[in-house]
Amino acid sequence: MHDRVSSGEESIFSQNSRDSTDEAQGINENQTYIDGKTKRIENGSSNLEVECNETKPAMRRGYYGVSESQRRPTGNKRGLSALLEDAYRFSAHEDFSLPAGFLRTRRRGQEVFTSDHADEDKLAPVENKRAKAAETNVKANDNIEASNSVKKTAVKTTGRNPSAGHNKIQELAPRRRSQRNSTSQNLTNVKLAKTSHKKAKASTSESNTIQDSFIPDLTKVKDISHELFDLEGLENEETFTENPVPSTALSKHFDSRCMQVGLKSILFSNYEEKYVINFSADSAKYNPMAEIGRLIEYTIAIYFPRSYLDEAKKTVILPLNKSFDRGDAEEYLKAVNAYNELINRIPRQNVLNRLRHLNGVPVTFLHELLHIAYVRSIHPKANSLKQYQAFSNYVYGELLPPFLSKAFAQCHLKGGDIFVDLGSGVGNCVLQASLECGCALSFGCEIMPNASELTEIQNEEMQRRCKLFGLKVNPIEFSLRKSFVGNTRVDDILTKCDVLLINNFIFDSAMNTKIEKLIQNLKVGCKIISLKNLRGFGYSIDFNDVDNILNRLKVERFELSEGSVSWTHRGGEYFISTVLNDIDESIFTTYSKGRVRRSAKPLKYTR
Ligand SMILES: C[S@@+](CC[C@H](N)C(=O)[O-])C[C@H]1O[C@@H](n2cnc3c(N)ncnc32)[C@H](O)[C@@H]1O
Known part of the structure; x- marks a missing residue:
């Protein structure tokens, strides 16, 4: 995490x-x-x-x-x-x-x-069943292709023995990259798998171009299933009137000439949070780009109506991951804007319907929200906590x-x-x-x-x-x-x-x-x-x-x-x-x- x-x-x-x-x-x-x-x-x-x-x-x-x-x-x-x-x-x-x-x-x-807690059907029942079928069909190919791809990357990135495997890659990967919530599989690999053998094979080679994801493999994450969403409140209120601490307040040390991007809210069209995009700044304490990546992937997994998943994967998740790995700020900005544009096209009612039928959310998504509140409220004044006997x-x-x-x-x-x-x-x-x-x-x-x-x-x-x-x-x-x-x-x-x-x-x-x-x-x-x-x-x-x-x-x-x-x-x-x-x-x-x-x-x- x-x-x-x-x-x-x-x-x-x-x-x-x-x-x-x-x-x-x-x-x-x-x-x-x-x-x-x-x-x-x-x-x-x-x-x-x-x-x-x-x-x-x-x-x-x-x-x-x-x-x-x-x-x-x-x-x-x-x-x-x-x-x-x-x-x-x-x-x-x-x-x-x-x-x-x-x-x-x-x-x-x-x-x-662990998988003891995992309930793959909770998040996206239909897609997961399809994914399982597709996975069975292409398991052998997947394994070979995925491991080849990982090995190639290992050689390219680290120059070390390819047999070092995926964990090794993460250890040796560039700093900004390892600050994600990294796991070996992208959620899209499972959630968006194709139904036919042929399609699945095509999607496999495409998915393998993403070496990482900002969030863990959600099929291995425990779901939280008590009544989480305030659907009545969402039905009655379409405007967000609060003022959360923006990410930019934590990036003040970043160069003022840095690019900024607004990340739109999936539920409230009047609200967007401003982020500074700067891959060369010291982001060891707080990495706004990684936070954007995690928020976008969680939003797609949880809030997006299923009919938008394929498009989200192609136009947002893939470019977001690629540009992050390359540290390409302009391409990253484009991917975030593609996400904003996609969000604008999704009718709010479709999102609420999705939430109405959702059986649970990954516990790591809740951890992410806690983390977001924590860094914005505790980090700026953390020194005061050191004043104890x-x-x-x-x-x-x-x-x-x-x-x-x-x-x-x-x-x-x-x-x-x-x-x-x-x-x-x-x-x-x-x-x-x-x-x-x-x-x-x-x-x-x-x-x-x-x-x-x-x-x-x-x-x-x-x-x-x-x-x-x-x-x-x-x-x-x-x-x-x-x-x-x-x-x-x-x-x-x-x-x-x-x-x-x-x-x-x-x-x-x-x-x-x-x-x-x-x-x-x-x-x-x-x-x-x-x-x-x-x-x-x-x-x-x-x-x-x-x-x-x-x-x-x-x-x-x-x-x-x-x-x-x-x-x-x-x-x-x-x-x-x-x-x-x-x-x-x-x-x-x-x-x-x-x-x-x-x-x-x-x-x-x-x-
Ligand atoms: C180790 S921290 C635990 C914080 C938090 N419960 C956690 O586990 O993450 C212990 C806290 O207990 C507080 N504490 C110690 N004695 C206390 C008392 N008599 N009444 C209220 N809080 C007390 C300390 O100030 C400190 O913030």
Whole structure:
């Protein structure tokens, strides 16, 4: 997938340039921000409760048969494990140690959903069936021709061994080229395949002249199928009255004599977005030409009535890809204008009919829209996010869209659900949950004033972008410049929450204790996505506090795949905990291993 920050660049959130400003240093979770200034809230209760906990003796004997001498006050155990947890947070030997830049450059490369998730028939049922038939007929020829073509290009472009294959080509391709969402197949290869053997063969050699596409192979991308489009709104309103941040605002460093082009909207004929076209400018952070390419290909795949596909492929997609690869600005401009001209000829009603019968859109298209809003609202003010206290709870880091899509699916987050992000940063996860899952409410709470301001900017930009693409805007709410501790709105929403996200990767043990208290009233069935196990290191059941929700969590551990989080390219782990009705019996085995004597009989415990 595209990068919000391009590879090879120091991240816009580099840890190296972090400031320990007064503002950042003064924050604690018992504070509320009003207009960027801090106001202390009296809240001594949490400290008091911690102390109470610490003096409780652990009464395990009846259950584990632990001798009196083995009994330890829970508080001491907790104290030790808390110390260890905090020590591990920054251990240089741990996989999770903070790298030089906590927020490092995001990695290039698309995490494409596997064919398990793919449903080719969703997007274009007729074409796909035809494509499959055609593919079968010409499979052998295709393979030979395609591989020859790729190999030829490899030799031509890189001068290396042709057997290096397609991935190699992408690695060695010119920079601007690799900034696309590149995959080995163009969507048009499948979607537009011809019915007959002869036709298919002809189309194959033509398709092979496109070595790349701006977007992934949509047949391998998961479709999102909740009610996405605001068809009623689109029927009633043909004019776009919003003012999204134009691409040109991000290309100010480009030479003013550069060519500009307007990219027309498929849904609102009165609106076009201006872009600067300059293939020789440094586009490592933001590449307007690649964004145009992706938007055009997604629009054709999703919004175009099927009868216009062939023409779109010949007059727009092919020339767009060719001119991009050659870095030919004039030809690129012509291709964009050909697209604009084609859009003008498509009756709006035909587009709305297409949307009415659409079964879903690729999740990567939604990621693209999130990305567009993100670069326009966060990039220009990204430096402000570096103003946090080093190694504090306020260190800023992000979960990336492909990871969130996966985690949302694992939690079965769906329309009608309530999603909550505690420590929502600039609002990315809240916006994605709303757009991708159609939540009844997507809620975020953020304490940092700068991140809060960016949340507001990004939320507004996202809403404008949704309207531009005819997408429904689902309820979103933020509690900004406020802590989630001692926040009555948070307390209230948590009791109804279906999926709770806590990016607690960098939270210290004191904060984790506060979160433990906060989540006590989560409902049964609620899923919690966290980067650290909520049942921390050395957790053991306290039989004076058996009702503690931590005892009722079924915790599942998963591997983070590459490109899941902004602060490391390496993998790692994350946890999904489900609130159970009753105690999670694995506590007695997993957590007690090696520390208690096992009884011969299996343990039975009922609340
Ligand atoms: C690592 S960022 C996570 C951002 C976002 N949830 C994500 O995962 O992409 C953690 C955020 O939690 C915020 N935070 C820390 N303590 C908080 C508190 N007590 N109340 C509200 N937000 C808090 C920090 O300011 C920071 O923006």
